[in-house]
Amino acid sequence: MLKGAGQIGRLLPTHPRYRALHSKLVPARNAQTRVMTSLSSQRSLTNLIVVGDVHGLWDESDVRALEILRPDALVFVGDIGNQDVELIERVSALKESYNLVAVLGNHDAWYTLTERGRKRAIKNALQSSNLKHFTSLGDTGAYTKQQILDMLEALGEAHVGYSNLAFDGVRASFAGGRPFSKGGVQWSAVKDFYETYYGVSSMEESGERILDALMADGGAMPLVVVAHNGPSGLGSHKHDPCGVDFMEPEDDFGDPDLEEALETAYMSCGRHAALVLFGHMHHRLKYGGLRNMVSVDERMGAVYLNAAVVPRVVHVDGNEGEAGKRKRTKRHFLRVLVGKERVERAENVWVEVTEDQADEGCPDRAGSMLETVSLAEEDTECILERISDNQYRIFKAHTNEWIDITFDH
Numbered sequence: 333m334l335k336g337a338g339q340i341g342r343l344l345p346t347h348p349r350y351r352a353l354h355s356k357l358v359p360a361r362n363a364q365t366r367v368m369t370s371l372s373s374q375r376s377l378t379n380l381i382v383v384g385d386v387h388g389l390w391d392e393s394d395v396r397a398l399e400i401l402r403p404d405a406l407v408f409v410g411d412i413g414n415q416d417v418e419l420i421e422r423v424s425a426l427k428e429s430y431n432l433v434a435v436l437g438n439h440d441a442w443y444t445l446t447e448r449g450r451k452r453a454i455k456n457a458l459q460s461s462n463l464k465h466f467t468s469l470g471d472t473g474a475y476t477k478q479q480i481l482d483m484l485e486a487l488g489e490a491h492v493g494y495s496n497l498a499f500d501g502v503r504a505s506f507a508g509g510r511p512f513s514k515g516g517v518q519w520s521a522v523k524d525f526y527e528t529y530y531g532v533s534s535m536e537e538s539g540e541r542i543l544d545a546l547m548a549d550g551g552a553m554p555l556v557v558v559a560h561n562g563p564s565g566l567g568s569h570k571h572d573p574c575g576v577d578f579m580e581p582e583d584d585f586g587d588p589d590l591e592e593a594l595e596t597a598y599m600s601c602g603r604h605a606a607l608v609l610f611g612h613m614h615h616r617l618k619y620g621g622l623r624n625m626v627s628v629d630e631r632m633g634a635v636y637l638n639a640a641v642v643p644r645v646v647h648v649d650g651n652e653g654e655a656g657k658r659k660r661t662k663r664h665f666l667r668v669l670v671g672k673e674r675v676e677r678a679e680n681v682w683v684e685v686t687e688d689q690a691d692e693g694c695p696d697r698a699g700s701m702l703e704t705v706s707l708a709e710e711d712t713e714c715i716l717e718r719i720s721d722n723q724y725r726i727f728k729a730h731t732n733e734w735i736d737i738t739f740d741h
């Protein structure tokens with residue numbers, strides 16, 4: 333039986349274990365505290381670089397940024413574009429250089445996931461000058477279905493939705509939640525999609541598929557779960573990691589099938605994720621304020637990280653690159669350092685890209701761009717650090733404070 337909102341990280345205040353845990357919590361620290369540690373002292377760690385919801389903002393400068401970030405594994409949590417096959421193919425090409433892991437999001441099936449999306453495709457086709465292209469493929473349904481298949485084929489094994497993956501030399505194994513999730517408990521709107529592409533006919537069946545993926549490896553390495561939307565059970569306020577902020581009432585919008593699979597793996601054989609990575613619910617709340625992007629399960633020490641800092645590309649000085657001028661942007665990545673068994677640290681990393689129009693007076697280079705890609709220590713913002721065997725310090729963006737969380741061993 334699925335729970336609408338589960339027990340992960342929560343116990344009733346009257347429960348004796350809750351009181352024991354609560355008494356261990358250290359009062360909130362200075363809001364401005366920044367926990368910085370030199371990366372050079374942490375070479376034995378696995379360096380995961382996570383790209384939150386891209387929403388079309390990915391170009392060659394981001395590929396250059398990866399050369400600086402040097403990931404042991406590169407993780408995309410979906411919503412790369414609006415069913416943008418060409419962009420997915422560019423991301424897929426990163427397999428040549430990196431250990432790539434991805435789970436696509438609801439936007440990646442923008443014209444296919446729901447009836448509303450399929451109508452959107454028909455409307456676009458009718459308005460498109462490319463109508464011949466659609467009709468030559470039979471109908472918009474056939475066209476958009478082929479797009480989904482093309483995206484999944486391009487990603488291949490790197491797409492870990494309902495599956496799992498490990499890489500030689502990387503001390504972590506990866507398992508995927510439900511691909512293309514749009515969040516919440518409603519199944520009817522997406523029923524046809526999951527039956528067509530995955531043979532999954534209910535939320536319960538979906539939970540079983542995720543559980544199979546979680547249990548597929550032997551448990552020797554830290555398990556990293558990747559999903560587009562996080563699990564339910566992380567709180568029902570709009571500022572919680574999976575809380576809904578775009579409609580009333582505020583509620584837990586996490587995936588119940590993912591929560592159920594995580595819970596069952598833990599309760600049945602003690603198998604737990606060291607890390608659960610996801611996106612979907614953006615860090616800026618629709619009606620103001622910031623979302624808490626970090627959570628820690630107090631029983632098993634699993635770390636939950638929402639990577640959806642959107643937009644992931646920001647202009648630094650308001651200059652959006654008029655002709656002949658300097659254009660400076662910062663691009664967001666989430667860096668997670670994983671130790672032998674647990675996450676050790678997570679930080680937002682903003683890589684700066686400066687593009688200068690080459691000197692018009694130089695005939696060889698007139699019109700070309702000079703690009704600098706750089707990362708300064710002040711452009712990293714720690715959001716989680718392990719401070720002892722069984723304690724994490726995490727940043728709560730909603731209240732701009734740090735708290736310490738003790739977990740059971």
Ligand SMILES: [Fe+2]
Pocket residue numbers: 411437438439513514560611612613
């Ligand atoms: Fe999404």
